[in-house]
Amino acid sequence: xxxxxxxxxxxxxxxxxxxxxxxxxxxxxxxxxxxxxxxxxxxxxxxxxxxxxxxxxxxxxxxxxxxxxxxxxxxxxxxxxxxxxxxxxxxxxxxxxxxxxxxxxxxxxxxxxxxxxxxxxxxxxxxxxxxxxxxxxxxxxxxxxxxxxxxxxxxxxxxxxxxxxxxxxxxxxxxxxxxxxxxxxxxxxxxxxxxxxxxxxxxxxxxxxxxxxxxxxxxxxxxxxxxxxxxxxxxxxxxxxxxxxxxxxxxxxxxxxxxxxxxxxxxxxxxxxxxxxxxxxxxxxxxxxxxxxxxxxxxxxxxxxxxxxxxxxxxxxxxxxxxxxxxxxxxxxxxxxxxxxxxxxxxxxxxxxxxxxxxxxxxxxxxxxxxxxxxxxxxxxxxxxxxxxxxxxxxxxxxxxxxxxxxxxxxxxxxxxxxxxxxxxxxxxxxxxxxxxxxxxxxxxxxxxxxxxxxxxxxxxxxxxxxxxxxxxxxxxxxxxxxxxxxxxxxxxxxxxxxxxxxxxxxxxxxxxxxxxxxxxxxxxxxxxxxxxxxxxx
Numbered sequence: 394x395x396x397x398x399x400x401x402x403x404x405x406x407x408x409x410x411x412x413x414x415x416x417x418x419x420x421x422x423x424x425x426x427x428x429x430x431x432x433x434x435x436x437x438x439x440x441x442x443x444x445x446x447x448x449x450x451x452x453x454x455x456x457x458x459x460x461x462x463x464x465x466x467x468x469x470x471x472x473x474x475x476x477x478x479x480x481x482x483x484x485x486x487x488x489x490x491x492x493x494x495x496x497x498x499x500x501x502x503x504x505x506x507x508x509x510x511x512x513x514x515x516x517x518x519x520x521x522x523x524x525x526x527x528x529x530x531x532x533x534x535x536x537x538x539x540x541x542x543x544x545x546x547x548x549x550x551x552x553x554x555x556x557x558x559x560x561x562x563x564x565x566x567x568x569x570x571x572x573x574x575x576x577x578x579x580x581x582x583x584x585x586x587x588x589x590x591x592x593x594x595x596x597x598x599x600x601x602x603x604x605x606x607x608x609x610x611x612x613x614x615x616x617x618x619x620x621x622x623x624x625x626x627x628x629x630x631x632x633x634x635x636x637x638x639x640x641x642x643x644x645x646x647x648x649x650x651x652x653x654x655x656x657x658x659x660x661x662x663x664x665x666x667x668x669x670x671x672x673x674x675x676x677x678x679x680x681x682x683x684x685x686x687x688x689x690x691x692x693x694x695x696x697x698x699x700x701x702x703x704x705x706x707x708x709x710x711x712x713x714x715x716x717x718x719x720x721x722x723x724x725x726x727x728x729x730x731x732x733x734x735x736x737x738x739x740x741x742x743x744x745x746x747x748x749x750x751x752x753x754x755x756x757x758x759x760x761x762x763x764x765x766x767x768x769x770x771x772x773x774x775x776x777x778x779x780x781x782x783x784x785x786x787x788x789x790x791x792x793x794x795x796x797x798x799x800x801x802x803x804x805x806x807x808x809x810x811x812x813x814x815x816x817x818x819x820x821x822x823x824x825x826x827x828x829x830x831x832x833x834x835x836x837x838x839x840x841x842x843x844x845x846x847x848x849x850x851x852x853x854x855x856x857x858x859x860x861x862x863x864x865x866x867x868x869x870x871x872x873x874x875x876x877x878x879x880x881x882x883x884x885x886x887x888x889x890x891x892x893x894x895x896x897x898x899x900x901x902x903x904x905x906x907x908x909x910x911x912x913x914x915x916x917x918x919x920x921x922x923x924x925x926x927x928x929x930x931x
Contacts, residue, residue, distance in 0.1 A: 454730030456639030470683030471621030476632030490812035492664030499656035502744030528738030529774035596681035641801035
């Protein structure tokens with residue numbers, strides 16, 4: 394059942410005032426005077442089970458398995474743990490803000506569309522193109538990571554060949570049907586969760602003496618050389634962009650709302666239950682890595698190679714087979730992360746077509762209601778991965794990681810701004826009772842996210858200035874800022890957009906208000922609590 398206003402409910406207007414676009418192409422109707430955008434045309438075939446596991450899968454990927462090695466080498470164990478904890482809290486309050494909006498208005502464009510509807514169309518234009526490029530580059534970085542992981546076994550097989558094989562698999566998984574994407578992502582994500590649980594248990598055992606040296610390690614690695622804080626303020630600041638890359642993807646789970654069954658119920662569950670588990674996995678994993686792996690370990694941040702610290706911990710247990718096992722799991726996690734990045738990027742390009750910010754053919758759907766042209770266009774950006782043989786896979790991956798990490802932080806800022814505007818309009822229009830899920834951190838949560846993320850974006854490039862200026866690192870850390878600003882100003886001047894007034898904000902199109910939800914009988918107080926605990930655990 395569809396709630397909110399649809400194109401069938403819209404008042405008729407003279408044909409001269411309405412420009413109709415082929416619904417197969419973009420699935421929308423635009424009225425010039427009072428602009429109504431119907432973005433809810435994709436197939437809702439993702440179940441709650443799949444969406445909750447995808448939320449974990451979109452977050453646990455190369456940023457955790459490979460990025461933690463660079464964080465440990467450049468910042469030390471304490472900087473890494475503190476940095477990941479701070480960024481984790483930022484993402485948590487950001488997800489509460491996003492969950493509130495996604496439950497009320499579950500559309501494929503998610504926070505990028507909200508930026509246009511709640512703030513300014515030019516802001517939505519700049520953010521959506523920026524984040525689409527972010528997802529496309531994320532897929533490229535995952536394919537580059539494959540080449541780094543392959544080097545654990547052999548250097549004779551061409552890395553670009555492996556990237557090409559995985560590229561084809563990802564495109565096929567995303568172009569056929571969203572149900573195939575959801576099922577593949579579910580099982581790959583489940584494998585990662587099980588592996589991290591095994592890793593944490595094994596890491597504790599290794600630290601307590603079950604290692605090849607037969608020695609108790611404890612906190613020894615926190616006091617060697619310059620540890621626990623390596624590289625001073627520059628080393629500490631550099632951890633944040635790596636952590637932002639690692640946590641990146643959490644916010645894109647809201648993009649699945651456009652293809653989720655019963656999104657008004659599912660999205661709040663995803664926000665409340667799943668992220669706590671992600672935070673637990675990240676912080677425990679980072680702590681275990683910092684205790685077991687010295688920051689001086691070779692290969693953590695090489696130009697041509699990159700060794701996963703997770704693999705090193707399994708090797709410390711004394712089993713070569715265990716090292717190969719975790720490396721194989723990391724490879725599947727790369728496939729999972731790339732799969733999620735391609736899915737999210739595709740839906741954003743589709744939304745750009747829906748909002749008339751991109752050519753209409755990007756919104757063309759196949760018979761399974763998948764935007765197949767958008768899939769091909771987004772995946773084409775991944776050709777970047779084939780430049781690894783000329784630059785060095787390790788170096789290219791670092792640059793791509795910086796670009797994606799900063800883009801993630803910009804999206805978190807946009808979510809905070811959108812949340813503040815959304816709640817202000819909800820209050821002015823007296824619709825607070827229609828919210829299926831309320832962000833309990835409002836208003837301090839969105840403000841915290843906006844202010845702290847802005848500060849981090851500006852200062853985390855410290856390492857590009859010290860000990861000597863690195864032009865390439867500087868560009869990779871700050872190039873997103875002028876590009877997004879130029880797109881914002883350019884679109885604003887071209888289209889003459891203005892900030893949306895609170896009373897004029899469209900809070901009806903594509904919405905799932907609380908008063909339209911079916912209220913089912915409860916199971917009784919104690920049974921309901923027991924059921925909720927069981928759901929949280931699983």
